[in-house]
Amino acid sequence: MLKVANIEKSYRKGGLFSKEKQKILNNITFECYNGECLGIIGESGSGKSTLGRLIAGIEKPDRGTILFEGNNVQDRTVRFGNISAVFQDYTSSINPFFTVEEAIVEPLKARKKDQKETRSRIDRLLYQVGLNPSYRKKHPHELSGGEVQRVCIARALSTEPKCILFDEAISSLDVSVQTQILDLLKELKKKHKMSYVFITHDIQAAAYICDRVIIFRNGEIEETVHLENLKDVQSEYAKKLLKFLITF
Numbered sequence: 700m701l702k703v704a705n706i707e708k709s710y711r712k713g714g715l716f717s718k719e720k721q722k723i724l725n726n727i728t729f730e731c732y733n734g735e736c737l738g739i740i741g742e743s744g745s746g747k748s749t750l751g752r753l754i755a756g757i758e759k760p761d762r763g764t765i766l767f768e769g770n771n772v773q774d775r776t777v778r779f780g781n782i783s784a785v786f787q788d789y790t791s792s793i794n795p796f797f798t799v800e801e802a803i804v805e806p807l808k809a810r811k812k813d814q815k816e817t818r819s820r821i822d823r824l825l826y827q828v829g830l831n832p833s834y835r836k837k838h839p840h841e842l843s844g845g846e847v848q849r850v851c852i853a854r855a856l857s858t859e860p861k862c863i864l865f866d867e868a869i870s871s872l873d874v875s876v877q878t879q880i881l882d883l884l885k886e887l888k889k890k891h892k893m894s895y896v897f898i899t900h901d902i903q904a905a906a907y908i909c910d911r912v913i914i915f916r917n918g919e920i921e922e923t924v925h926l927e928n929l930k931d932v933q934s935e936y937a938k939k940l941l942k943f944l945i946t947f
């Protein structure tokens with residue numbers, strides 16, 4: 700369903716006018732199937748978030764394609780209602796002038812629903828991410844970082860997308876809230892065959908929710924492994940990385 704093929708991405712090194720480029724992603728090819736949670740782990744700076752931005756359609760690859768059900772995610776209408784994204788930097792994810800209710804309802808606006816139905820949907824989404832209805836009228840500055848992040852997750856779930864990209868999206872939450880969100884994602888995955896691309900440093904969270912894990916190294920895929928074989932990765936790099944992440 701999500702098909703990433705031969706992706707390359709470079710950025711200018713040393714500012715806007717520099718001619719020198721640094722390759723961040725090289726020859727990235729993988730698929731994320733319906734109902735699958737695909738983890739992406741790798742060292743800081745290995746290009747995970749860059750890949751996340753390409754999947755979310757925020758940036759364009761220099762080469763290669765990212766297709767969702769056969770259509771290019773660069774096309775907004777392909778992403779709309781199908782792919783959502785939750786990023787680590789939640790402070791810039793929500794308009795500071797919006798209330799929680801407005802933020803959650805924004806992606807739903809294109810769909811004509813009656814107000815009562817929308818309100819009960821907002822309450823259900825808030826409940827699912829562990830917030831009560833009293834949060835509806837609050838603004839982001841009145842919330843803790845973890846609460847804003849939960850609103851971002853509720854917003855990403857609001858359109859019932861087929862695929863959600865999470866980029867370190869739950870790392871900042873309390874362990875109990877993390878578990879609640881992971882359990883919710885597991886349930887939605889089972890019920891609606893949703894799929895997730897789950898970028899994380901948290902090997903425990905990845906082990907809890909992912910079906911397969913891609914190990915990233917310097918902008919390339921080092922190894923892809925099914926969760927049940929995580930302890931038996933082949934490459935020396937993957938062994939070292941996992942050992943580091945598990946003992947860290």
Ligand SMILES: Nc1ncnc2c1ncn2[C@@H]1O[C@H](COP(=O)(O)OP(=O)(O)OP(=O)(O)O)[C@@H](O)[C@H]1O
Nearest residue numbers: 710711712723741742743744745746747748749750
């Ligand atoms: N817009 C940009 N312009 C120039 N360089 C960039 C840009 N975005 C990212 N980079 C560089 O690309 C490299 C990969 O960054 P990226 O954020 O994708 O890594 P990451 O694996 O997600 O790291 P982390 O785990 O720390 O979030 C880094 O060297 C970073 O400095």
